Amino acid sequence: MCLHGVTLELTAAYEPFLDYVEMAMQPFLTDPVEEPSVRAHLDWVEGEPTDSPREAFAVNSWDRRPDRDLYVAGSHVYWLRIDDFRDLQIAAECDRGLHLTGRYHFRLGGGLGGAVRRMRWAGRMERLRARRFSTLLYYLVYYPILWWLSRYRRFHTLHAGAVAAGGRAAVFGGMPGCGKSTLAVRMLAEPDTQMLSDNLIVYDSTQVLACPELLLLDQGSLAMVGAARDRLSATGDRRVFSRDAFRVDSVSLEALKPAAFFSVERGRENSCEPVESAEAARRLLAGNTMAKEVRRLAVMAEVLDLVAQAPTVDPAADLNRLLDGVPAYALRIREGADLGEVVGRYVNPIFSKSRQGR
Secondary structure: OEEOOEEEEEEEOOHHHHHHHHHHHHHHOEOOOOOOOEEEEEEEEEOOOOOOHHHHHOOOOOOEEEEOOEEEEOOEEEEOOEOOEOOEEEEEEEOOOEEEEEEEEEOOOOHHHHHHHHHHOOOOHHHHHHOOHHHHHHHHHHHHHHHHHHHHHOOEEEEEEEEEEOOEEEEEEOOOOOOHHHHHHHHHHOOOOEEEEOOEEEEOOOOEEEOOOOEEEOHHHHHHOHHHHHHEEEEEEEEOOOEEEEEEOOEOOOOEEEEEEEEEEEEOOOEEEEOOHHHHHHHHHHHHHHOHHHHHHHHHHHHHHOOOOOOOOOHHHHHHHHHOOOOEEEEEEEOOOOHHHHHHHHHHHHHHHHHHOO
16 A cells, blocks of 8 residues: 555454455555555454563563663564553564554453453454454554654644645644534535545645545534535444544545645634734644644654654644745634534635635
């Protein structure tokens, strides 16, 4: 698979996971143009994880132990406890490309409690296993590609949604749960609009790119997106918080210059006010800090950097350059507001005017 010029070869010892990845990623990928920069493999283990690198990865010696769960041996790093996803262990080698192996431990617990859970889930175990596929997709596909883009292509990750129209992008950033994803999807009801992403984008100092994913919407969000619903198709994949996964009919994978940035917040009333570019950058980076997906990526990147001879990057400096000269606004949306009214009154006039003034 290839995304934005980064080729990744994925293998797995558990075939249903590969089927899931193909379903989730296939519309967003292009044919490889070079040998894989990243090779990732999933081992599926039924049972409890070990805290021994020897038992997990047959590692008998190491040079450094920067953390109780991190072991470094030359160009190899072994990570035995992945923060809040502790049933995954990762071994990585950074030498003429990134080679990554993830060992996921599927467990229901031991003793009487585990036995009761196994009886309760008898006949539904495959569905229970599949609940972890979306997180494994991040660690074995998205995060390796995003890390490579950052270290070797100088594209960084931003917790934001974006849509394209007229060859330019409107970017919606903010804290998790602020409504930016629903707003980005609502924009698809506008003529000639394409989705980039509703949750994550990548950027350098001059342009933005999609980090395309399935859209996750609950019934309340679906009711708010209006005619954009006609451009979505359900995949049958259900996630946490009663959200269903949808695929949009058209995703732009082009590198686009931004026409406008909107920092989205909840407010008592709908409003839209200009902000300085430095303030917009501060708000966008705060959203990165709060977003679980970006925090996990940042931690994994630091682990890979222990053994990679990668250039130093400065995402904040590139974000400030990207925002320089681009109109930025604080967009506050009232709880239960009509998003069509918000788009018609605030977003569309600004986005249209900014595109015309390029």
